[in-house]
Amino acid sequence: MKWQQPHVLAIVLAGGEGKRLWPLTADRAKPAVPFGGNYRLIDFVLSNLVNAGFHRLCVLTQYKSHSLDKHISTTWRLSSVLGQYITPVPAQQRLGPRWYTGSADAIFQSLNLVYDEKPDHIVVFGADHVYRMDPAQMVEQHVDSGAGVTVAGIRVPRPEAKAFGCIDSDADGKITRFLEKPANPPSVPDDPDVTFASMGNYVFRTSTLLEALREDAANPESMHDMGGDIIPMLVNRGDARVYDFDDNAVPGATERDRGYWRDVGTLDAYYDSHLDLVSVHPVFNLYNHRWPIRTATPPLPPAKFVNSGSAVESIVGPGTIVSGSSVRESVISADVMIEDGALVEGSVLLPGVRVGKGAVVRRAILDKNVMVAEGAEIGVDLAADRQRWTVSSGGVVVLGKGERVD
Helix, strand or coil: CCCCCCCCEEEEECCCCCCHHHCCCCCCCHHEEEEEECCECCCHHHHHHHHHCCCCEEEECCCCCCCHHHHHHHHCCCCHHHEEEEEECCCCCCCCCCCCCCCHHHHCCCHHHHHCCCCCCCEEEEECCECCCHHHHHHHHHHHHCCEEEEEEEEEEHHHHHHHEEEEECCCCEEEEEEEEECCCCCCCEECCCEEEEEEEEEEEEEHHHHHHHHHHCCCCCCCHHHHHHHHHHHHCCCCCCEHHHHCCCCCCCCCCCEEEEEEHHHHHHHHHHHHCCCCCCCCCCCCCCCCCCCCCCCCCCCCEECEEEEEEECCCCEEECCCCCECCCCCCCCCCCCCCEEECCEEEEECCCCCCCCCEEEEEECCEEEECCCEEEECCCCHHHHHHHEEECCCCCEEECEEEC
């Protein structure tokens, strides 16, 4: 008998400030940061949910949310005739004159969404990771297990797991401990060298989530955080299970990109994730037509290469002109102009960037509408760059929106 999908409401937490991505988040919420030439970070989680058949989605926003709200409203239009919707929900101060104080409080202040929809289960996903996943498979396991909450866990080497919330579980998948950035991460039952790191994706039985949120809201000691407070509460009650991301089979995935998941919460992680896209056989494959990453593309002509301009092992967006210049191992977004004699190498250029004649851009991230003047250099002299711009711990030079390099 074919499994029947239950009545599910999806809530996407997209109110994060993203301080570690500054200056890319100086004027936008973290989930609205452009990624991969065509997309915004929010497009990955929304694509996963929609591809899996979840068509009732609420995106909770707060921090500098205008560009995020606009992107969702203009790009993610589903069929209202079929009762489908993806709607941005800004902080509404329904419980008094205060903003969200944490991810759990964001949902608690938005429980009208749950009362209106009356779902059997609630999917709560984060909005700032790059990955493919079929959430329906996780929901199916959750329903079959009878657990109050199921937490998605990805296997990471134990030394690397210290940077994540870690899951300790028994052989049957019951979570016994949920540890935040532990010095000695627990191993998974079948492999002593890896740990289940929390992906920040949860599936709740609705009644379980409502009870936990009410109890958390009444606790003055709580930070009102999903991973820090709600999940540990349910683990202590013995009502939490882990979902092994290794078990998730996405249609069209290759052995090379199967199980890819990146937290792009830092400038270096954001930069490295872009480099994952541009190799001949990419670690993350944007060309999986059976599980597309969806977005809206601007009404621009195709990219053009003139005067022997070239791009090697790179992604180049629509409307871009590469004129007599060289682009290597880079991600170039839409409507970028790279003029004669310029060199762009190992860089990420967001929409509207202009690179003048003879300029050099190396190991850099240039936000929208950055202007690089003729003969200017970025990423060549890091000591000089640090005097003017942000330079990551990994040596990537980052310029914010509209900056000009003379």
